[in-house]
Amino acid sequence: MIKRLEFKKIISSPIILGLFVLFLLFNCFLIYEQSSIRNDMKSIHPIVQETGTLMDNEGSKKLQISHEEDLNTWNQLSQSKTGDTYQNAADFYKPELYYSLIESNIYSEKELQDINNLAIKETYLNSIQDIETKYSTLNVMENAEEGIRLFGLEGAVAETVREQYSVLKPRVEELIENKEHLHLFFHGKMFGTHSFLFKTLFGFMLFQGMILIVLFTAFIVNYEFEHRTALVTYATKRGRRLMWDKLLVSTFASTLVTVALLAITLSVYFIVFDYSGLWNVPISTGFLIELNKIPFISWWNVTFIQYLLMSCGLVVLCHILFVLITFCLSMLIRNSYIVFTLFGVIFLAGLYVPSLMPKDSTMLLYTHFSPFILVMNVKKWWMESGVFTTFKYYEIITVTGWLIVLLLTAWLLIKRFARENI
Structure with missing residues (x-):
């Protein structure tokens, strides 16, 4: 009953609902703007039917x-x-x-x-x-050296980069042996579908979900304080445990909002752009290469549909991390507006901190293991993604590490709140 009431606070908020609808309309507009190439894209289907991929x-x-x-x-x-x-x-x-x-x-x-x-x-x-x-x-070690020179990396950092690219090298050999690179797909230089789908659309959905999540998480956590009912609500032991309910409801609402954003936006996208016959094409196909001429090298032999589902799952997990960050901030600051602003400051700081690290310290690489940098590079998730983030399990390590730390922090803050004098 309590969880239902907390959830009702979210879905009855005109700001949350209005922004959700506005974001969906914006995504549909982006797809509509790109729809002029849909007929040219369809020309691949007769080829696939005739020759295979x-x-x-x-x-x-x-x-x-x-x-x-x-x-x-x-x-x-x-x-x-x-x-x-x-x-x-x-x-x-x-x-x-x-x-x-x-x-x-x-x-x-x-x-x-x-x-x-x-x-x-x-x-x-x-x-x-x-x-x-x-x-x-293709020589990935040359790519590593080029990146090292470009960013002026030295010492332990440069050696770590070389080690990670040496781990990638057998994967490239496997990719070529499996002929993953020779499967037909929408031509990257003509259509740029990978960038549009995974950089533009996924990028916007990540930030749209993040905005909604920060708003409603801060809203329900601080609801009693901002409406001056905290002295009544938190006067009992059950009242103090209300924070657990708020955390669970925020997490559930985050998952629901994320899934809805992904499901509706991607449904419209795949209705407009026909991917029939291409769902099981390896994501590392050379036909995806775009104007920058950089190949997409996935760490595993995954198909387009598998890559899409993996990316959707990672979006959900990133949004849960943002729930936890916002929850922890709200437990420390009793003002939704300040929490929203501070979250933005922390996000920008997370992007800026790596630039402060010495070029010869491995801290430069460690600071890239953050959800803030992770969401900025959605186009290259699960792939070779540059000298700072080319680790085989970069996405898994980042999400798992932050999830553990944030859950522990949230638990400690809730325990402290149970004994706190309001």
Whole structure:
């Protein structure tokens, strides 16, 4: 009954509900803005149905034959209309030819879509050799040394970075042996789906959930103090145990809000963008490489759907950490507005502290094991993610360590509150 009443305080708050709806609308707007590429993205589905996703020798030959057949069909059409033929689809888009053809309305919308799909298929075909070359020459130890030079790392820090990348090296060899890098996926340089989904959308959902969580956790923990009913509510032993109820309700509400944000936003995303046939593609595929040309190297051979679920689970855990941080602050400070402000200060401090560490001290690496830095790099969760956070179990260590410390702190504060003179 008490927990239900505490939960009712949250769901009856117009600010919480209003922000939740506003955040969902904002996420839908972001997806709508990106939706212009959805038709081009769909061009991969006929390819996958025809050739499968694995672009090894057999798969690439199938794609080559399919491309030649489609190009021959297009050349027959173009020759009948303009007398021109093309060695590849890209030639059709040369400015000196393309704009005059468009202005003359020689080709129908469907025919223009056909040549566009052919050009995209050609891009996938041309990318296969580039990906094989990229991964055959990939040397993660060189990447480590480059990062060490870039950030001026020295001594124990530099050695630790080298050790972690040496642990990553066998994983790269396994990745290439398994041909994970040769599986078709939405082309990263054309569409940037990984950055949009895991950096933009997940990033916004992390911060949206964090704002809601800090607000309602501080609100219900300080409710009695701010409404001047604390002397009555906490006059009994059961009243003093109310803080446990508030912590449990905040954690439950955090999970509920996070799951709702993820479920609704991702449902809209996957309705707009069709991932059929690609759910089981390895997340380390070379086709995901974006304009920065940095490959995505996961620590384990996981598929896209597995990676998505792992990331969703980590979002839930990060939000629980924010519940605990806010709860501990609220137990020390009896003002929701100050708690909210102080949480923001702590968050910014957590991002700034590593820059104060000496470049030759391992404290520089240890200070990166924080939820504040973790949520800033969602795009590279469970992957090689730069010299400061490339540890095989970085996400697990960070969440587990902070969870233990914060739970212990919350328990001590509740025990102290039970004996405190209000």
